Amino acid sequence: MDLGSFPSFRRTPESSDLKDGIECPDNYDLIGKYLLTLSLSPEMGRGWDEGEGKKANFCTIKLQSMNLTLFLDILIGGLMMGGLYSLIAVGLSLQYGVARVLNVSHGEFIMLGAFATYSLYILFGINPLLSLVITGPLIFIVGFLIHRTLFKRLKRLSPTMDAFEGSSLLASFGLLFIIQNVALLTWGSDIKGYSYLSKTVNFLGAVYAANRLVALLFAILIGIIFYYFLKRTRVGKAIRAAAQDVTTAQLMGVNINFVLGLCFGLGALMAGIAGSLTSMMFEITPLIGFPYTIIAIIAVVLGGLGNILGSLIGGLILGLIGNIVMYIHPGLSLIAYYIIFLLLLLIKPTGIFGK
Amino acid sequence: MQILEGREVKKYFGGLAAVSNVDFHIDQGEIVGLIGPNGAGKTTLFNLMSGSLVPTSGVIRFKGEKITGLRPHQICKRGMARTFQFVKLFGNMTVLENILLGSLFGSPTGMHEVNAKRESLELLEFVGLSAMEGSLAKDLTVANQKRVEVARALATKPELLLLDEVMAGLTPTEVGSAIELIKKIGSRGITVFMIEHVMKAIMTVSDRIIVLHHGEKIAEGIPEEIATNPKVIEIYLGT
Amino acid sequence: MRRTISKKIFYLMLFSLIFILMVIMPSYVSPYTIILLNSIFMYIILTVSWALFSGPTHYLSLASAAFFGLGIYVSAILGDKLPLLVVIGLGGLISFLLALLVGLSSLRLRGMYFTIFTFGLSELIRHSVQWWEVNKTGTVGRWVVAVDHMTVYYVMLGILLITLVVAYLIRHSKYGLALLSIGESEEAAEHIGININAMKMITFAISTFFMGATGAIMATRWSYIDPSIAFNPLFSFMPVLMAIFGGVGNIFGQILGAGVLTLLADVLLTKFPYYYMLLYGMILVVVVLFLPKGLTGLKEEVKRWREGGSVNPVRKDGPRPE
Secondary structure, eight states: OOOOBOOOEEEOOOHHHHHHOOOOOTTHHHHHHHHHHTTOOEEEEEEEEEETTEEEEEEEEEEOOOOHHHHHHHHHHHHHHHHHHHHHHHHHHIIIIITOOOOTTHHHHHHHHHHHHHHHHHHHOOOTTTTHHHHHHHHHHHHHHHIIIIIHHHHHHOSSHHHHHHHHHHHHHHHHHHHHHHHHHHHOSSOBOOOSSOOEEEETTEEEEHHHHHHHHHHHHHHHHHHHHHHHSHHHHHHHHHHHOHHHHHHTTOOHHHHHHHHHHHHHHHHHHHHHHHHHHSOBOTTOHHHHHHHHHHHHHHHOTTOHHHHHHHHHHHHHHHHHHHHHSTTOHHHHHHHHHHHHHHHOTTOSSOO | OEEEEEEEEEEEETTEEEEEEEEEEEETTOEEEEEOSTTSSHHHHHHHHHTSSOOSEEEEEETTEEOTTOOHHHHHHHTEEEOOSSOOOOTTSBHHHHHHHHHHHHSTTOOOHHHHHHHHHHHHHHTTOGGGTTSBGGGSOHHHHHHHHHHHHHHTOOSEEEEESTTTTOOHHHHHHHHHHHHHHHHTTOEEEEEOSOHHHHHHHOSEEEEEETTEEEEEEOHHHHHHOHHHHHHHHOO | OHHHHHHHHHHHHHHHHHHHHHHHGGGTSOHHHHHHHHHHHHHHHHHHHHHHHHHHHOOOOOOHHHHHHHHHHHHHHHTTTSOHHHHHHHHHHHHHHHHHHHHHHTTTOOHHHHHHHHHHHHHHHHHHHHHHIIIIIOOOSEEOOOOOHHHHHHHHHHHHHHHHHHHHHHHTSHHHHHHHHHHHOHHHHHHTTOOHHHHHHHHHHHHHHHHHHHHHHHHHHHOEEOHHHHTOTHHHHHHHHHHHHHOTTSHHHHHHHHHHHHHHHHHHHHHOTTTHHHHHHHHHHHHHHHOTTOHHHHHHHHHHHHTTSOSSOOOTTOOOOO
């Protein structure tokens, strides 16, 4: 794939140039170095030619045909992770945008989903994708109950919204400790994993593991289902109303407690599904939750707090950026996320789509 | 002597002009009313004067000095204080503590704590709330909370006091007491600029009235002129 | 009037007594107790200094680990080059300066945004230092000049004393009142002449001074440090938990919360090492649910319960802050 040439600089040489060599503009070398660091291999050329009876020199920078595979690899790999992140981010967005709980234990539900799928596969041989039928509703109910028992009561007890956000944040830290510790006790701290659909597939010239492709497709499927759920069903409309203005939604007859609990449960469900998909692709330990929580929070802020579609896009963006950063320098992804996060808060805390 | 002057003051929020091209002035010692239908830009104008908002363009001068762009605490120390449309008291602190903070921080040179306490008690009496000294501000009735807010503003030793709908939600008796309080404040030499919807009150107490509508000044004059001004009548009764 | 004065004198004398006890204690107790006391002092300092700013203003900072860790690193890098007290002072000073910078940049952030910003910052520092030490300098894991526990004890006691005195003085001065007003209504506070930006920044910076100084001395106790130890997010969460557990509103509550929870952690770690996170989590949930005013609020909760009113009376229409 030829990505074209950078501008050529042409000028008629003075007679002195022909003797000493060819002069290129000041930033010529700099541009070349810059492109090199981006892993794009520039082809730098200098020379002079004759044409129309005149002599002219030129300095060109030509981008070599970039490895298509590499480009697609980065793009699709980024979208895959992004799909997973979107799922998690939408889940958190439902919990924060509607129920106003910044659930830092969100990642632990991912971890639980992963281990549930793992256990069902290892112990009973149940197909990881099919086991979602069991684990999904279970995690949803757990999430719903947690909201009903813990956060609903907290909401009642808090005099202001800020106080509620603060105390629910702390309560969710408590949940984090509890769930993580229970998981450590149940499954131990060693790395676990299983193999499922790990054969590789050729897609547009690049090679991907089948499970990742399936995970991506699944995430897209969930996204589409959820989209229609929000847009077309009565409950979906109630959720959207509550996301915009809880009080007015109540006045319009929405059973707000049910909706808040529902959103929390749905958030947990999404986390659980994401966890199941994760277990197919990666190794798992009880400690994998928190980094995902961070990513979810960043994605939600990126898309605009309370904006569900925004979090989805935020997740995709983070996935892409993370993958790109990984190619430049591995191990910097998380740092890159944090930098984006902090800059976002300083410059436009309401996010890309926030008001 | 002009104590406050605004020239071509504009405030745009995106494409919406909350205040467009308003010129106004207040002379020392006056009690000036600011009226207009809801959404006319009255509170926005107050926010521009007190420093909560920065004008998109235009200049505001206080005692001859340009104050546009200064932060609220700087403007307060120069002698302008205000109350808020929705009372912003320090709810979990006592009434006395609310006023005390005004004394301690509001005047240009700050105050020694002993004197501040004495002054605050005097102000409490001035607004008629001596009995509420130790009560938590959030436990007071709305009418009393507004008094506390006035006392707190007065504690900063202002030369100009901005009152934002201080009579909203008051019973007729309470409105009467509020009018008395405002007259007392005026007699202390403090200039008053007040937003009000309670027409009878503002007509009674103001020396002059400014009328805003859709962010523009549409009329200005003594109460009798304003009451009979056809444009003013129209905006209140509709077409 | 006389009762209030004698009450104050009583508490002052009690405090002095306890302090004197703390001073002579090390000669009579086992090294294990001294180490435990060091931990307790450390958490009291972290909790009280956290609550110095975050308590009255309601700006929940989760960046304590960053400043504590900074102090640790100052000690690790300069510990063998400069005298101990200078290192401690520098730990505090550099934290102070960083905090001013952080405060300046985050002035416009309110509520949850401020909290997650501070958390993100702390984690960014942790990951960045880790990455740097792994990839650039190869110095992951440093050895700090060790200091004997008696010295550490007395230095900690000194820092603790100064922290408590400063916290007390601020709280009972007009600045303490102003900080409370910022927590109640920032806009109103600004309109009565309080320079809220300066006040927030400086108070925040003062609070981190003590965190940095404590980090510098505690590093010498641990003698081996790396980024995951120095900037461990637990150092950000624990002070918050301890303050809420004991009662955010007053210094005694903060001391109580830190003391009780540190002792509890010690007991749990020795008796139930596999459950202590679980128990901590449960304590956190219980405290948030049933003890919003912490242990020091327990007295009035019990009183209210006895008098027949409901525990934690519900506020149906609390005013929203602006």
